[in-house]
Amino acid sequence: MTVFLIAEIKVTDDGWVPEYAARVHEIAERHSGRYLSRTANIETLEGPASDQTVIALIAFPSREDVMAFAADPEYGPLGAARRLGSVCHFRLIDDTDIAGAIPYLAQPR
Template sequence: MAYYSVLEVTPTNQDWVADYIGPANKLVAQYGGKYLARTTRHERLEGTGETPALRIVIEWPSRDAAVNFMNDAEYIPHLKARTDGSISHHFLIEGKDDLA
């Protein structure tokens, strides 16, 4: 079953960005992930609150793929750089409809 990572990222500095993108791209692909969206072009249609600078959606083939990506020793220093250099929220969503 597919899972989806939905991230909201607002950089507090840009120091980490250039070194993050290449390794993250490689590792997402290695774990079978596919970027569906990485964009600053988004709008709030409902609710209030802070609007992140960037929204990212990644499709994963399984929950294990997403979790293994996050725990990959090669990714850990990049994750730390991103979380130290941004306000980030990452949600993992199971691709099913519980209300159907």
């Protein structure tokens, strides 16, 4: 089952950004992750605007692949630097339809 990692980041100290941006996609790729977007072009269409400065969307074949990416020893120092220099939320969603009405999405388990 495909899963999507949604990283919502508000950068508070950008010292970590250059190394993180240069290296993290290769680490994700080693764990079968594929970036679908990593952007600062964030437009609020409904509800209160958020203060994130970057949102990334990464597809992985499974939750296990995401967890392997997060636990990768090479990612550890990058993730620690990101946490020190930002306020962030990492959310994991799957490709199911909770209402069960969209035929091309998987049914919830």
